[in-house]
Amino acid sequence: MNKPSLGRVFWTAVIAAGLGVLWLKEVPLAYWVAQQREVLLGRYSVGQVSAQLILTPVGLLLLWGLWMGKEKSPSQRRQDAFKTAAVVLSIVFCLVFADVALRLVSRRQYTAAGHSYHRPPNQTMKGVFEDRPVCAFSYPNAPAGYPPVSYVFTTDKRGFRNLSDMDCADAVVLGDSFAEGSSVSDEHCWPIQLAKLSGRTVYNLGMSGTSAAGYLDVLESIGFSLKPRLVLCMLYEGNDFRDSNFRRNEGRERPSLGDVLFRSSPLRRRFEAFLIKTLGPVGSGRFNDPASVLANPSHPMYAVSWQPLEVPRGSGHYYSFEVKRVLDHWVRPEQFRESLACRQTQEILTRMKDLCAGQGARLVVVYAPDKPHLLMDAVRRQVPAEQVRAFLALKKKDLPPAEQLMEDLSAAMDTFENVMEQFCREEGIVFVSLTDVLRQKIEEGVWAYYAYDQHWTPDGHRVVAEYLAETVFGGDEPQ
16 A cells, blocks of 8 residues: 555545534533533534534535545646635624624623613513423423513613612612513512512612622612612522622632633624524433332433422422533532632622711611422422432532531521621621522422523512511611
């Protein structure tokens, strides 16, 4: 065999092996489901399919060129190389032009102001929220979620979710999407219901995606101008205690060049959205097996097949949560106290308390738990400890034995809340926890959180509004 033939065989083997790995390798499916990441064709990640669509034609063209191409002179090879480079550069130029154009015409959903931001003012948006798995390839035999919710989303002259433009208010509300009211209509939001139940004027300064630094910023820039007697600051333990919130605020976590050029690209997002819409449903029912089959520890979906969990049994009310939300709670009190998020949040609350005192207002911290915190007792009752361990082992290694794990995990669920409650008590800040009332209502059959979304349902907002009307506005002064 002559040298050119050996070269062809070598490069053919290299290209074929690369394409084989690209198409034969699956993502860790149970982990992808536990993290609610998109799976396409029942096997691959979005990035992997993108690479397949780009590299497979290139590889086949290279193979065709290796075996079908004729011997060419150096001059012909240079011309071919020039033509290839021209085509590639033209494609790149068109893609860059399209991406820049999309960035310029994209409508901004928020206007930044310091550490906070707001939505476009005087807007009304309408739609229907459907409670279903984030990804087409999700929990096996996933049941229906909360019934569809038709919503109206109204912003006032300042760009916050209020039905009217107020110049003064008895109370202002600070918080993230749990205060603003994600996935519900205006009339469902607990601040609006609280105003009706209490007979007070309540102004909602909640904004999705904000954290404690933003709460302080908007309180100083807008909140005090409304002359409130009461400031309700809602802390959601699912997001507010992440160090990354404060690293960004301090400039420690800056967007990389890849974030700016690639990950934030609207062209890339649209391409990926197209892939998800067209290829996500394909193979999505691959593991919709009977419960007896899914209960086998050797089954690929064993670790996630117990989700969503029906609470209480027979109610038809289901709840799911990502593995990372459970593991976020796995921290000792001293570790949490030393974390950047805890220290910064406590400093901000102290600052808020002092500012409120100077303005003749009173600060009340309203503590909102996440789903794992409320449902861990139900998980212990309904799910085998080994299966819960398998679920957590998808992301965390070196776990203790199953029974010990469940005990440790149950104890850890209260860490965030206990630390923050103790701090508020020491600082003289009113602390109102929603944990017990939400857990009780869930056990009684109230569908308080969506099955596949982390937020409160309209029923959950009603529970919160009624509880705060009683505990905070039970008398002339906050209780």
